[in-house]
Amino acid sequence: AQSVTQLDSHVSVSEGTPVLLRCNYSSSYSPSLFWYVQHPNKGLQLLLKYTSAATLVKGINGFEAEFKKSETSFHLTKPSAHMSDAAEYFCVVGPRAAGNKLTFGGGTRVLVKP
Amino acid sequence: EAGVAQSPRYKIIEKRQSVAFWCNPISGHATLYWYQQILGQGPKLLIQFQNNGVVDDSQLPKDRFSAERLKGVDSTLKIQPAKLEDSAVYLCASSLSASGGAYNEQFFGPGTRLTVL
Numbered sequence: 001a002q003s004v005t006q007l008d009s010h011v012s013v014s015e016g017t018p019v020l021l022r023c024n025y026s027s028s029y030s031p032s033l034f035w036y037v038q039h040p041n042k043g044l045q046l047l048l049k050y051t052s053a054a055t056l057v058k059g060i061n062g063f064e065a066e067f068k069k070s071e072t073s074f075h076l077t078k079p080s081a082h083m084s085d086a087a088e089y090f091c092v093v094g095p096r097a098a099g100n101k102l103t104f105g106g107g108t109r110v111l112v113k114p
Numbered sequence: 115e116a117g118v119a120q121s122p123r124y125k126i127i128e129k130r131q132s133v134a135f136w137c138n139p140i141s142g143h144a145t146l147y148w149y150q151q152i153l154g155q156g157p158k159l160l161i162q163f164q165n166n167g168v169v170d171d172s173q174l175p176k177d178r179f180s181a182e183r184l185k186g187v188d189s190t191l192k193i194q195p196a197k198l199e200d201s202a203v204y205l206c207a208s209s210l211s212a213s214g215g216a217y218n219e220q221f222f223g224p225g226t227r228l229t230v231l
Contacts, residue, residue: 009154036222043118044157044205044222090156101170102220104156 002027004093006105013081014113021076021108023091033074034092034102035065044090050074061085086112116140118223120206126229132194135226139187139208145169146183147220148191149205157205163189164211193228201230 007022025031035047048059055067061084065076074091091105119138127133139146144165149157160179162170166186174181178197183189193200203225209218 041224043224044207046219049219092156101159101162104158106154107156 002031002093002095002103004091004103004105006089006091006108008108009106010109010111012111012113015083016080019076019078019081019085019110021089021091021110023074023076023105024072025074025091025093026072027093029095032094033065033067034094035059035063035074035076036090036092036104037087038090038107039087047076047089081110081112083112083114086110118206118208118221120204120223120226122226123224124227124229126231127196128231129198130195132192133196133228134190134192135204135206135228137189137191137206137223139189139206140221142210143208143221144186144211145209145218146189147207147209148181148189149207151203151205151225153202160191160204196228196230198230201228203227 003026005024011021013019033050036044037047038044047063048057048065050057050067058064063076063078065074067074088107088109090107092102094102118140121136125133146163148160150160151157160174161181163183166183179193181191205225206223207220209220211218
């Protein structure tokens with residue numbers, strides 16, 4: 001079984017300041033972990049993924065996430081927020097092997113203030 | 115490369131009516147998924163197809179929901195009859211394959227927003 005908890009339903013940041021979105025997971029096996037972004041009226045887009053290599057994962061648009069097995073966490077960060085980062089972000093846990101079944105967190109809505 | 119296409123983008127119906135959504139995956143993608151995303155929640159997998167066969171439909175409410183992918187390409191999701199709680203965005207996704215060893219990225223369509231009155 002697997003589950004994922006996003007600790008903040010809403011995050012508000014000022015443009016140019018750091019962004020931190022928190023995610024904790026639970027999995028009965030060694031998981032794959034992902035962050036997806038969803039802009040209004042757009043499809044979900046993959047930001048980054050962790051499968052089994054480096055624990056610090058770099059994604060698109062300056063985002064990165066660190067896999068911490070001891071803390072069962074996979075927090076997403078960006079050093080400097082841009083107005084275009086305003087969107088909903090989903091932390092997702094899935095299997096490393098076949099099956100591709102993904103379990104989504106509840107989402108964190110990011111507001112960027114000018 | 116064309117993405118996952120879905121239609122219609124929006125649909126408003128009254129409860130007890132029926133509705134159908136269509137999805138055309140990325141060319142060459144063997145696996146197709148339908149998700150339900152209720153407002154304020156993350157997407158939940160309803161059904162997964164590998165070519166034209168069902169891999170997982172454990173969370174599909176089979177008394178009212180049905181889906182098919184007859185030729186292993188595009189797919190239709192139907193709700194009959196609709197209930198108020200079916201109001202949600204229905205997302206379609208596709209990936210190269212869900213079999214074999216490695217994870218294959220799922221690519222999502224823009225979704226169909228269903229409102230049941």
